Amino acid sequence: MRKNGENLSSVLSLDRRKVVKYLDGLKGKLNKKSILYLYSLLFRQTEDVRDRVLQTVIDYTCKTAKYDKLLEPFIFLGLNDNEDAFYVAEAIPFIRDKQVKFSLCVALLNHKDDLVRVNAVENLYEFSNPMIAGLLEDKISDKDALVRSFAVYGLAMQKSTKSVKLILKQLQKERSPMAKVNMFGALFVLTRDYTWYDKMIKSLSYKNHLAPMQVRYGIGLAIDRGILNKNRAVQDLKANLGKIKTIAASGTIATYIKSLKNKRKDDIKLTKIKL
Numbered sequence: 548m549r550k551n552g553e554n555l556s557s558v559l560s561l562d563r564r565k566v567v568k569y570l571d572g573l574k575g576k577l578n579k580k581s582i583l584y585l586y587s588l589l590f591r592q593t594e595d596v597r598d599r600v601l602q603t604v605i606d607y608t609c610k611t612a613k614y615d616k617l618l619e620p621f622i623f624l625g626l627n628d629n630e631d632a633f634y635v636a637e638a639i640p641f642i643r644d645k646q647v648k649f650s651l652c653v654a655l656l657n658h659k660d661d662l663v664r665v666n667a668v669e670n671l672y673e674f675s676n677p678m679i680a681g682l683l684e685d686k687i688s689d690k691d692a693l694v695r696s697f698a699v700y701g702l703a704m705q706k707s708t709k710s711v712k713l714i715l716k717q718l719q720k721e722r723s724p725m726a727k728v729n730m731f732g733a734l735f736v737l738t739r740d741y742t743w744y745d746k747m748i749k750s751l752s753y754k755n756h757l758a759p760m761q762v763r764y765g766i767g768l769a770i771d772r773g774i775l776n777k778n779r780a781v782q783d784l785k786a787n788l789g790k791i792k793t794i795a796a797s798g799t800i801a802t803y804i805k806s807l808k809n810k811r812k813d814d815i816k817l818t819k820i821k822l
Contacts, residue, residue, distance in 0.1 A: 563596060570599055577607050586620060598631060605634045612641045619647060623654075632658055636666035649674060656682060661691040668697040672704055680707040687713055692723035696761070699726075703733040703768055711737050724750070724758035732765015739774055748783050751800065756793040763803045770807075781807050 566588060573581060585600050604621040607613070622635055622642070636655055642648045648670065655667035668686055671679050683705065686698035695717070702710045711734065718730045728750045735743035747766065751759045762784075769775035784804050791797040 563593065566596055567599070570603055573603060577604070582618065601631050602634060605638045608638045609641050622647070622651065632663050633660055636663045639666060639670045649676070653682065656686065661694060664689065664691065664694045665697055668694060668701060672701050680705050680710060683707070684710055684713050687717045692726040695723070695726045696729040699730050699733040700764055700768075703736040703765075706737070708737050724753045724755035725761055728753070728758050728761035729764065732761070732768065735765055736768050736772060736774060744769070744775065748787055751787045752790040752792065754792050756796050759791050759796040760799045762800070777807055
């Protein structure tokens with residue numbers, strides 16, 4: 548029996564086993580009442596339960612593509628923990644509130660986890676705010692090659708011609724073959740100088756198995772922008788297909804050539820998976 552008007556939430560929040568059972572019973576389904584209760588748990592439970600609460604909320608956001616203002620405190624609290632921040636970054640695409648999404652991207656740009664920063668950079672693509680180019684420019688020299696690749700690709704998507712000098716500066720000291728190819732593609736799209744296109748095509752012979760695959764992104768964006776003729780791209784890719792050093796890269800480019808020949812819309816995106 549409850550005493551002194553004590554409600555079920557306050558009783559449950561004092562018993563870890565009941566809290567865990569409650570979380571399991573939710574099965575990812577949240578409503579206003581359960582959200583408010585979960586919020587109270589953040590300040591009254593052990594760290595492992597707190598992590599479970601955050602994960603429950605973030606999973607709900609991802610699975611339902613529903614973002615409610617009531618969930619905002621959970622999302623931002625998740626930024627404080629390295630593991631939770633990874634899940635927050637994964638949830639960003641499902642958040643419909645543009646202001647919240649932008650704030651999360653900015654907050655995660657300097658996170659210590661490489662893939663968290665990649666997610667933050669990628670999700671900035673959809674914004675046309677004048678600040679975006681500056682934020683992406685800051686990541687051109689990131690310690691991680693994948694982050695650098697996403698940053699220069701984003702600048703090309705943003706049509707940030709003023710960023711050319713910064714990309715060239717990074718290119719001079721760039722050691723990652725993968726990032727180099729993405730810089731070639733970005734410079735081609737931003738300058739329309741076929742010198743960079745030729746460098747992309749030549750990079751198909753790189754020994755690094757990831758580098759040749761990156762050619763698709765610069766070519767795809769250049770075709771979309773009307774800078775590159777699709778037939779020329781097909782011819783150049785076919786002519787250099789035999790120079791690719793690895794089976795995986797060769798198969799990827801061969802499939803890409805077929806997609807161009809079949810005139811299917813190119814929806815290829817930079818991969819976040821490090822092989």
